[in-house]
Amino acid sequence: xxxxxxxxxxxxxxxxxxxxxxxxxxxxxxxxxxxxxxxxxxxxxxxxxxxxxxxxxxxxxxxxxxxxxxxxxxxxxxxxxxxxxxxxxxxxxxxxxxxxxxxxxxxxxxxxxxxxxxxxxxxxxxxxxxxxxxxxxxxxxxxxxxxxxxxxxxxxxxxxxxxxxxxxxxxxxxxxxxxxxxxxxxxxxxxxxxxxxxxxxxxxxxxxxxxxxxxxxxxxxxxxxxxxxxxxxxxxxxxxxxxxxxxxxxxxxxxxxxxxxxxxxxxxxxxxxxxxxxxxxxxxxxxxxxxxxxxxxxxxxxxxxxxxxxxxxxxxxxxxxxxxxxxxxxx
Amino acid sequence: xxxxxxxxxxxxxxxxxxxxxxxxxxxxxxxxxxxxxxxxxxxxxxxxxxxxxxxxxxxxxxxxxxxxxxxxxxxxxxxxxxxxxxxxxxxxxxxxxxxxxxxxxxxxxxxxxxxxxxxxxxxxxxxxxxxxxxxxxxxxxxxxxxxxxxxxxxxxxxxxxxxxxxxxxxxxxxxxxxxxxxxxxxxxxxxxxxxxxxxxxxxxxxxxxxxxxxxxxxxxxxxxxxxxxxxxxxxxxxxxxxxxxxxxxxxxxxxxxxxxxxxx
Numbered sequence: 001x002x003x004x005x006x007x008x009x010x011x012x013x014x015x016x017x018x019x020x021x022x023x024x025x026x027x028x029x030x031x032x033x034x035x036x037x038x039x040x041x042x043x044x045x046x047x048x049x050x051x052x053x054x055x056x057x058x059x060x061x062x063x064x065x066x067x068x069x070x071x072x073x074x075x076x077x078x079x080x081x082x083x084x085x086x087x088x089x090x091x092x093x094x095x096x097x098x099x100x101x102x103x104x105x106x107x108x109x110x111x112x113x114x115x116x117x118x119x120x121x122x123x124x125x126x127x128x129x130x131x132x133x134x135x136x137x138x139x140x141x142x143x144x145x146x147x148x149x150x151x152x153x154x155x156x157x158x159x160x161x162x163x164x165x166x167x168x169x170x171x172x173x174x175x176x177x178x179x180x181x182x183x184x185x186x187x188x189x190x191x192x193x194x195x196x197x198x199x200x201x202x203x204x205x206x207x208x209x210x211x212x213x214x215x216x217x218x219x220x221x222x223x224x225x226x227x228x229x230x231x232x233x234x235x236x237x238x239x240x241x242x243x244x245x246x247x248x249x250x251x252x253x254x255x256x257x258x259x260x261x262x263x264x265x266x267x268x269x270x271x272x273x274x275x276x277x278x279x280x281x282x283x284x285x286x287x288x289x290x291x292x293x294x295x296x297x298x299x300x301x302x303x304x305x306x307x308x309x310x311x312x313x314x315x316x317x318x319x320x321x322x323x324x325x326x327x328x329x330x331x
Numbered sequence: 332x333x334x335x336x337x338x339x340x341x342x343x344x345x346x347x348x349x350x351x352x353x354x355x356x357x358x359x360x361x362x363x364x365x366x367x368x369x370x371x372x373x374x375x376x377x378x379x380x381x382x383x384x385x386x387x388x389x390x391x392x393x394x395x396x397x398x399x400x401x402x403x404x405x406x407x408x409x410x411x412x413x414x415x416x417x418x419x420x421x422x423x424x425x426x427x428x429x430x431x432x433x434x435x436x437x438x439x440x441x442x443x444x445x446x447x448x449x450x451x452x453x454x455x456x457x458x459x460x461x462x463x464x465x466x467x468x469x470x471x472x473x474x475x476x477x478x479x480x481x482x483x484x485x486x487x488x489x490x491x492x493x494x495x496x497x498x499x500x501x502x503x504x505x506x507x508x509x510x511x512x513x514x515x516x517x518x519x520x521x522x523x524x525x526x527x528x529x530x531x532x533x534x535x536x537x538x539x540x541x542x543x544x545x546x547x548x549x550x551x552x553x554x555x556x557x558x559x560x561x562x563x564x565x566x567x568x569x570x571x572x573x574x575x576x577x578x579x580x581x582x583x584x585x586x587x588x589x590x591x592x593x594x595x
Contacts, residue, residue, distance in 0.1 A: 015591060073428055075592045093587075095430040103428050110425035112347065114354040119347050126343035127431045172425075 005179060005211050006049035006072065011081035013042040013067055041067050043235040044081070051178075052209040054201075056216065056226035056243070060324040064235040065215045066183050072213060073103045073181045086179055099128060102177040106187030109168055111156045117167035118152045121174055128175035135174070142170045146200055162193035169200070180204075182214045186221055198224050219316050233324070250319045254293050257285050258300060259308040269304050282307075344435065348443035356447060363451035366403050369396040370459065372524050385529040391557055393466040395526055397459055398478075398551035403523060404452045405445050406486040406546065410437045411510045414497035419504060424592050432583070434494055441490065470554060477561065478554035484568040485546045489517075491575035492542070498579070501586030516541070522548025526557070542571045 017039050020030040042064050049055050057065040070076045071083060074090030074097065083090055088097035111120045118139075125135035143149055148170065151163045159167065165185070173180075182201075186194040198221060205212055205225075216222055222229060222243065229246065231239040239246060260266040260282045269284055270276055274296070277285040288296040293311070300306065352359065373396035376382055382392045414437065417423045426433035460467050470478070492513065499506040518524065520534075520543035527538060527548040538544055545568045552559040 070424075070592050075424055075427055076590055077588050091588075093428070098428055098430045101428065103425065105421070105424070108421050108424070110422070112351055115347065115351055119350060123343055123347045124429070126340045127429050129340065129430075132339075 002050045002052065004048040005051040005086055006047075006213070007082075007084040008048070008072075009046050009082045011042055011045050011068075011071065011083060012040060012079050013064075013071060013076070014038045014040045014079045040079075041235050042071070042078075045232075045235075045237050046081075047230060047237065047240055049211060049213065051211055052205070053228060054205055054212040054214065054226050056214050056222040056229045057232060058222065058229050058320060058324065059215075059232035063232040063324070065232045068232065069103070069181045069183050069213060069215060073101055074098075075103070099175055100177055101179045101181065102172040102175070103181045104168060104172045104183070104185050106165075106184035107161075109156070109164065111164070111167055111171055113156050116153045116155055117159075117171065120156075120167075120171050121152070124171050124174050130175060138174055138176065139170070142173055145203060146170060147196065162189055162196075165189060165193065165197065169197070173204070176208065178208065178210045180210055180212045182212060182216075184216050185214070186216060186218050194218065194220065201225060219320050222320070223316055231324070247316065247319055248290065250322060251313060253287050253289055255285055255287055255312040256293075256296070256300070257283065257310040257312065258304070258306055259283050261305045261307050265305050269300070272303070340431070341439075344439040345443055348436075348439040349446055352440070352443045352447040359444060359447045360451045362407075363404060363448050363455060366400060366407070367455065368523060369399040369403065372396060376525070381529075385526065387526070387528070387557070390466055391555065392526075393463050394468060394555040395551055395557055397456060397466065398554040399523055399547050400459075401452060401456070401554070402482050402485060402547050402550045404448055405482050406489055406550075408441060408486065408489040408493045410434070410441065410490060411493045411497040411507050413437055413440070414494075415500050415505070415507050418500045421592070423590075427587070427590070434579075434583075437494075438490065441486070445486075468556070470556065474554065474556070477565075478550055481550040481553055481565065481568060484565070484572060485550050488542050488568065488571045488575065489546060491572065491579050495575065495579050495582055498582040498586040501589045516543055517546065520544065521546040522551060526552070528557075539567075545571065 015038070016036045018030075018034055018036045020026050020035075045068070057068060059065040067076070071078050072085055072090060074085075074093045077091045086097060086100045088094055088100075090097060090101075110124075111117050112123075121139055122135065125138075130138070139152075143152065146166045146169060148163065148166045151159055151167065152170075156164060156167065169185075180201075185201075186197055189197065201212060201214075202225060204210060212225070214221065214225060226243055228241065229239070229243045230237055231246075255277060258266075258269060260269060263282045266279060266282045266284045269286075270279055274286040274288070277287050279285070286296075297309075297311075300309070373393055376392055376396075377389055382389050387395070414423070414433075417426075417433075423433060426436065493510060496506055496510050496513065499509060503509075520527075520538055520541065522544060527535065527544045530538065545564060549559060549564040549568070551557075553561060553564065
């Protein structure tokens with residue numbers, strides 16, 4: 001049985017935020033009498049993550065997903081509740097715990113700006129007490145996986161965003177952590193760089209059985225890496241489960257665009273009992289339930305003279321967008 | 332094995348920070364030049380014959396100000412500004428989840444900067460001796476050794492004070508403004524502008540209870556050969572380090588609990 005590597009119970013986090021009324025009057029009032037209010041950004045959440053799982057945290061901006069990651073890696077203290085990551089309480093930041101984890105934040109860098117990444121790699125290796133021989137071996141292995149080589153010897157400031165991100169990953173993984181916290185790792189990267197990064201993360205997960213917690217606004221990151229998602233809405237968990245189950249639930253239908261040979265055929269199809277989404281000339285879009293897609297297709301192919309046919313699912317971004325604004329999904 | 336790994340950690344940290352500082356060698360040369368306040372002060376003192384009022388010869392006074400320049404060069408601290416910027420930009424977060432207190436990075440940065448600064452300071456001293464050949468002297472090895480230790484302790488005291496102030500970044504975003512307040516007594520009471528011996532008696536009655544005279548005055552007097560109580564100076568320097576270190580640890584521990592990881 002696969003054991004839980006992350007165990008979160010009744011976790012809450014509040015921040016004190018100062019508020020100021022607009023205008024000069026508000027500014028003067030704020031100067032003499034600063035008003036702060038406590039905002040609960042994470043509200044009594046509980047979940048477990050198993051070793052080797054890749055879990056995507058979904059939520060709108062400000063929903064609280066990054067705060068959850070920051071608490072999981074020990075950057076910030078929880079206000080209430082308990083967290084165990086790899087058997088450790090993260091906020092104690094014990095050396096044994098820190099050696100097991102890494103946090104990568106898109107567009108936030110730990111590499112030394114004016115030096116080539118290789119210098120930061122050796123520095124990180126010495127911080128994590130990895131000997132020279134092992135460091136070289138790991139750099140070689142990871143740079144092969146990331147397809148990065150000469151770039152390691154060019155000052156960071158001269159690297160492209162994609163090359164920099166690869167180097168950041170290398171620096172963050174030099175100590176071979178088995179729990180990765182990734183906060184929008186593909187932010188700002190082009191399509192190819194995003195794809196390569198996803199490929200690398202999948203491979204890293206397969207080879208090391210590392211647990212990965214990921215937040216991203218790029219749905220492709222989530223769909224291609226995560227089987228399980230945790231949806232965060234206004235500090236609470238609105239859904240925790242399999243991604244495909246969620247998508248099925250939210251999108252129980254498919255759209256079939258049928259291009260008929262003539263407008264007459266299209267009209268005939270329109271009146272044949274299917275649910276019609278729209279019709280223009282000889283093109284007609286019908287809506288079928290997922291479980292009757294095959295039988296519907298058979299019926300169309302056997303009974304109508306058609307020129308072409310396209311099966312579409314509603315765009316995943318649209319579906320996920322719907323998740324982000326809803327409070328609860330009971331699946 | 333463990334010791335060799337720790338040594339490698341320190342060595343790599345210093346080596347990498349030195350490489351980084353070498354990228355800024357021109358700026359460091361300019362910073363070194365900008366630290367010539369003691370020479371201006373020397374000019375004011377000698378032109379107005381003020382040395383006689385404190386029973387110190389012109390030569391000894393010029394040596395004092397040269398040594399004050401050197402001590403200042405190797406004890407200057409800016410950790411509060413680095414930490415404040417890193418906190419606001421969210422750079423502290425990745426450092427916090429590494430098994431090394433981020434202040435070790437800043438400490439190594441300062442040491443590396445001092446090493447980079449060394450040749451420039453020597454060049455400035457060379458020019459000083461060209462214009463003041465009568466001030467040339469060679470301190471004994473023992474005095475040089477003690478002066479280096481005392482300068483390092485001065486650096487350590489200033490580093491700890493600024494690190495404590497830097498930790499206030501966890502509560503306020505502009506901790507450097509507090510450092511500005513400390514800059515004034517550091518400038519006037521440390522001996523950078525005038526030897527502490529020249530201060531009025533009522534100032535001298537309490538100033539030695541503060542860390543300031545041990546930042547410039549004590550190491551500069553030691554190196555220049557002016558009379559000073561060596562054992563008392565070292566004792567008080569060490570006491571300040573021992574007092575400030577737990578305060579830093581306490582405020583660091585409290586601050587990290589308050590950390591909100593802003594900017595990241």
